[in-house]
Amino acid sequence: MDFNKDGINKDKLKILQPTKGYRFSIDSILLSHFARPQKNATIVDLGCGVGIIGLILAGKRQDIKVIGVEIQEKLYNLALDNIKTNSLEDRMEVILGDIRNINKYLPSGKFQYVISNPPYIRPGRGKIPPDYVKAIAKSESEMSIDDLIKSAEYLLKNGGRFALIWTTRRFAGLIYNLKVRNLEPKRIRFVHPYSDRKANLVLVEAVKNGGEELIIEKPLVIWKYERIYTDEVLEMLR
Numbered sequence: 242m243d244f245n246k247d248g249i250n251k252d253k254l255k256i257l258q259p260t261k262g263y264r265f266s267i268d269s270i271l272l273s274h275f276a277r278p279q280k281n282a283t284i285v286d287l288g289c290g291v292g293i294i295g296l297i298l299a300g301k302r303q304d305i306k307v308i309g310v311e312i313q314e315k316l317y318n319l320a321l322d323n324i325k326t327n328s329l330e331d332r333m334e335v336i337l338g339d340i341r342n343i344n345k346y347l348p349s350g351k352f353q354y355v356i357s358n359p360p361y362i363r364p365g366r367g368k369i370p371p372d373y374v375k376a377i378a379k380s381e382s383e384m385s386i387d388d389l390i391k392s393a394e395y396l397l398k399n400g401g402r403f404a405l406i407w408t409t410r411r412f413a414g415l416i417y418n419l420k421v422r423n424l425e426p427k428r429i430r431f432v433h434p435y436s437d438r439k440a441n442l443v444l445v446e447a448v449k450n451g452g453e454e455l456i457i458e459k460p461l462v463i464w465k466y467e468r469i470y471t472d473e474v475l476e477m478l479r
Contacts, residue, residue, distance in 0.1 A: 254300060255326045257319050258291045265293045267474075268442065269358045271461065272406045273297040274477045275430060275444040278305050282353035285310065285396050287340050288384055292320035292333070294356055299332050309335040310346065312384070340384055343392040353401050355393040360384060361408045386411070386418060394422040397449040404446045406432075412443055425451035430458040435466075 258264050273294045278284055281304050286295045289309030299307050311317045320335040338346045386407075393403040403424055407415050409431065419426055424447035431440035440460065465471045470478070 254296055255323070256291065256293060256296070257322050257326065259315070259319075265290055267463070268406050269293045270297065270477055271432060271442075271474075272356065272358050272404065272444060275406075275428075275446070276354070276356055276404045277402070277428075277446065278302065278354040279402070280304055282306075283308065283351075284354040284356055285347065285352050287343075287355060287357040287389060287392055288312070288359055289320060289335060290316050290358075292323045292335060294358065295333050296323060296327060296329065298356075299329050300327070303332075305332070307333045308347070309333070310338055310340055310343070311335060312337075312339050340392045341388050343395055347396060349395050350398050352396045352398060355396050355401070355403045357389055357393070357403075357405045359386065359389050359405060359407070361386070361411065386415065390418050390422050390424065394424060394449065397424075399450050401449045402427075402446055403449070404444070406442055406444050409440050409443050415443075415445065419445075419447050423450050424448070425453060426455055427451055428456050428458060430461055432461045432463065434462075435464050436462045 256265075269290075270293075274297075276294075276298065278298065283306045284295065284298060286292075286307060286309045289295060289311045292309050295307035295309050298305060309320055311320060314337060317335060317337040324330055324333045324335065336346050389405070390403075397403060403419075416426055426445055426447045428444075428446040430444040432442035432444065433440045444461070461473065462471050463474055
């Protein structure tokens with residue numbers, strides 16, 4: 242499919258999102274294709290935004306269910322609309338809530354898979370978007386990486402998996418925080434904007450109470466040249 246201005250093929254998924262400010266990025270699409278949910282898994286998407294990751298996963302896999310958690314009411318309402326528009330009410334739901342209080346909404350140790358495309362700009366660091374909704378989606382002001390990992394550990398059953406996309410600038414800290422919470426990194430894939438550029442993002446999948454055995458997958462390159470995606474990325478968008 243073609244990657245149009247809205248970020249996804251309207252013939253397969255119809256996505257409602259704000260016309261200005263926050264709009265989901267290709268990061269969510271990369272993560273949804275990196276994820277490997279177990280058969281018949283119930284997936285929790287922490288900070289789900291308008292629901293894009295869950296919509297892609299539920300659209301590809303008939304055997305899975307997705308529960309999104311989103312703190313911003315505007316995005317929560319759009320996620321509800323997207324679920325209904327794409328007729329996925331039987332396999333998707335979304336909770337309006339703060340993941341820092343995840344125990345108020347969901348039980349501990351019951352889920353096979355947790356996924357997240359979290360904000361990665363520390364408060365006071367980097368350029369924060371002026372739009373409030375977009376700022377929360379990009380900055381850790383409402384959800385730190387520690388909050389996220391703590392919530393993932395709480396939700397996952399033993400052997401459950403946690404997948405996320407993260408900035409390489411803070412990669413070492415991510416690995417440390419995962420291991421502290423008994424989430425053992427198992428698969429890592431670095432993301433490069435061009436083949437001759439250093440990686441700026443990394444995809445990680447960890448297993449709760451897993452043993453020390455790590456696979457570094459081949460690099461993922463986004464652009465063949467300016468405005469032209471690589472064949473692998475184009476295949477994700479079809």
